Amino acid sequence: MQSRTAFQSKTIVTDLVLPSETNPINNLFGGELLARMDRAASIAARRHSRRIVVTASVNHVAFNRSIPLGSVVTIEAKVSRAFTSSMEVYMDVWIEDRESGECIKANEAIYTFVAVDETGRPIKVPELVAETKLEKERYDAALRRKQLSLVLAGKLKPAEATELKALFE
Numbered sequence: 001m002q003s004r005t006a007f008q009s010k011t012i013v014t015d016l017v018l019p020s021e022t023n024p025i026n027n028l029f030g031g032e033l034l035a036r037m038d039r040a041a042s043i044a045a046r047r048h049s050r051r052i053v054v055t056a057s058v059n060h061v062a063f064n065r066s067i068p069l070g071s072v073v074t075i076e077a078k079v080s081r082a083f084t085s086s087m088e089v090y091m092d093v094w095i096e097d098r099e100s101g102e103c104i105k106a107n108e109a110i111y112t113f114v115a116v117d118e119t120g121r122p123i124k125v126p127e128l129v130a131e132t133k134l135e136k137e138r139y140d141a142a143l144r145r146k147q148l149s150l151v152l153a154g155k156l157k158p159a160e161a162t163e164l165k166a167l168f169e
């Protein structure tokens with residue numbers, strides 16, 4: 001199976017924040033951002049695997065900065081590492097300053113997707129090739145995050161999480 005670069009999965013979704021998508025203090029509702037990120041990440045995972053993909057877990061979301069009503073929000077999603085059937089997708093969320101046009105980083109998130117066949121059974125995905133310095137950093141740390149996610153989901157015994165154990169040795 002031919003490997004693909006992180007760049008080949010790159011997905012950019014830009015949209016506005018409308019009144020129906022905000023909380024009582026006129027900032028984007030967290031669940032709305034989670035849904036937008038899920039869509040962007042699923043497209044990135046689909047571009048990498050060229051398969052049906054399902055969300056297996058939301059590993060990390062940091063709502064560092066609120067996103068006001070009327071903002072132009074851009075989500076950039078890329079597969080950061082592919083394992084056997086699962087793919088980690090890393091997202092950066094930006095808001096655009098109306099006057100300067102400058103993009104300010106608002107949030108980051110990491111989701112895991114699994115490629116499945118028509119019956120929902122996991123299937124193998126191509127390897128991912130990380131090219132840039134940032135892509136390589138994210139690739140290197142992805143196995144640790146996968147093990148942490150599996151431990152938290154009760155699917156891996158902490159004693160078997162070799163990458164996590166190595167952090168404390």
Ligand SMILES: CC(C)(COP(=O)(O)OP(=O)(O)OC[C@H]1O[C@@H](n2cnc3c(N)ncnc32)[C@H](O)[C@@H]1OP(=O)(O)O)[C@@H](O)C(=O)NCCC(=O)NCCS
Pocket residue numbers: 054055056057082083084085086087112114116120121122146149150153155
């Ligand atoms: C995701 C799903 C396909 C995994 O199926 P499963 O029977 O647990 O299959 P496996 O145990 O073989 O796991 C498949 C892969 O998912 C990974 N995985 C499963 N749960 C995970 C989690 N919580 N975090 C990270 N990776 C996870 C496994 O490590 C494995 O990865 P690998 O093949 O790359 O090594 C299955 O749980 C599912 O269909 N879930 C529902 C998905 C869905 O509907 N999402 C939308 C929710 S509304």
